Amino acid sequence: MSAQGNAEGIVIAIDGPSGSGKSSTARGVATERGLRYLDTGAMYRAVTWWMLHHEVDVDDAAAVAAAASRPVVTMGTDPTAPTVRVDGVDVAREIRSREVTASVSAVSAVPRVRERLVALQRAVIAEARRGAPGIVVEGRDITTVVAPDAPVKLYLTASAEARAQRRSREVRTTDIAATQADLARRDLLDSSRAASPLTRTEDSLELETSGLTLDEVVAIVVKLVDEAAAREGSAAL
Numbered sequence: 242m243s244a245q246g247n248a249e250g251i252v253i254a255i256d257g258p259s260g261s262g263k264s265s266t267a268r269g270v271a272t273e274r275g276l277r278y279l280d281t282g283a284m285y286r287a288v289t290w291w292m293l294h295h296e297v298d299v300d301d302a303a304a305v306a307a308a309a310s311r312p313v314v315t316m317g318t319d320p321t322a323p324t325v326r327v328d329g330v331d332v333a334r335e336i337r338s339r340e341v342t343a344s345v346s347a348v349s350a351v352p353r354v355r356e357r358l359v360a361l362q363r364a365v366i367a368e369a370r371r372g373a374p375g376i377v378v379e380g381r382d383i384t385t386v387v388a389p390d391a392p393v394k395l396y397l398t399a400s401a402e403a404r405a406q407r408r409s410r411e412v413r414t415t416d417i418a419a420t421q422a423d424l425a426r427r428d429l430l431d432s433s434r435a436a437s438p439l440t441r442t443e444d445s446l447e448l449e450t451s452g453l454t455l456d457e458v459v460a461i462v463v464k465l466v467d468e469a470a471a472r473e474g475s476a477a478l
């Protein structure tokens with residue numbers, strides 16, 4: 242129980258383009274402040290993996306919609322060891338494959354998929370707010386659709402070059418141009434789709450991180466979280 246009695250946990254909503262640092266920042270902040278962590282991109286990847294695994298044509302929106310209620314996605318929200326399971330199978334590694342990455346934008350553009358996952362994300366958030374000081378949630382529609390009333394709403398960005406450099410380092414490729422092209426392709430699809438496109442709301446704080454280290458970004462966000470928690474009377478951090 243917090244010093245504020247029955248106060249609910251805080252929600253920190255983070256959106257931004259691919260490779261802007263959402264996952265690393267969200268995990269770092271959640272770890273520092275004892276919050277839960279939810280990677281919603283991993284959920285769309287998990288459903289995409291399931292569709293591919295069950296030979297659903299991911300370019301056929303009607304076929305994806307018809308199968309959308311079948312995969313059972315379960316997320317573990319410990320920021321030091323997050324997990325993602327589909328139908329009880331740990332797919333943490335599989336969802337990062339080239340094949341899943343190439344198809345995830347098509348699957349996540351299907352409204353039926355989004356309805357299901359947004360409902361699940363809200364349930365995870367509600368649970369975290371009851372049982373913990375709160376949760377950091379990151380994705381593409383967290384500030385706009387999933388948790389528009391969150392007291393901390395951030396839009397993380399970095400230049401296309403910085404994002405490509407970072408992602409190339411992560412996946413150990415020297416073909417930075419190809420990485421940049423892949424990020425640009427996904428950003429275009431994710432921000433131009435009809436259903437919940439990636440957009441920055443007016444009340445989100447934009448944090449341009451190209452010239453900042455990850456530790457510096459985490460420190461900035463932790464400060465914002467502490468200020469919001471004090472303002473909101475949220476459960477003690």
Ligand SMILES: Nc1ncnc2c1ncn2[C@@H]1O[C@H](COP(=O)(O)OP(=O)(O)OP(=O)(O)O)[C@@H](O)[C@H]1O
Nearest residue numbers: 259260261262263264265407408411450453454455
């Ligand atoms: N401020 C930073 N400075 C340097 N590297 C960073 C910074 N933030 C993140 N990174 C690195 O950039 C890479 C991409 O970061 P991350 O996966 O967190 O981005 P993301 O926005 O969640 O990407 P995606 O949307 O594709 O999942 C990782 O290797 C991460 O360690």
Ligand SMILES: Nc1ccn([C@H]2C[C@H](O)[C@@H](COP(=O)(O)O)O2)c(=O)n1
Nearest residue numbers: 281282283285345349380381382431
């Ligand atoms: N809230 C979300 C989160 C993710 N997506 C889609 C769009 C992304 O290209 C894909 C994978 O996300 P990533 O692992 O790169 O963060 O999932 C979405 O539509 N909404």
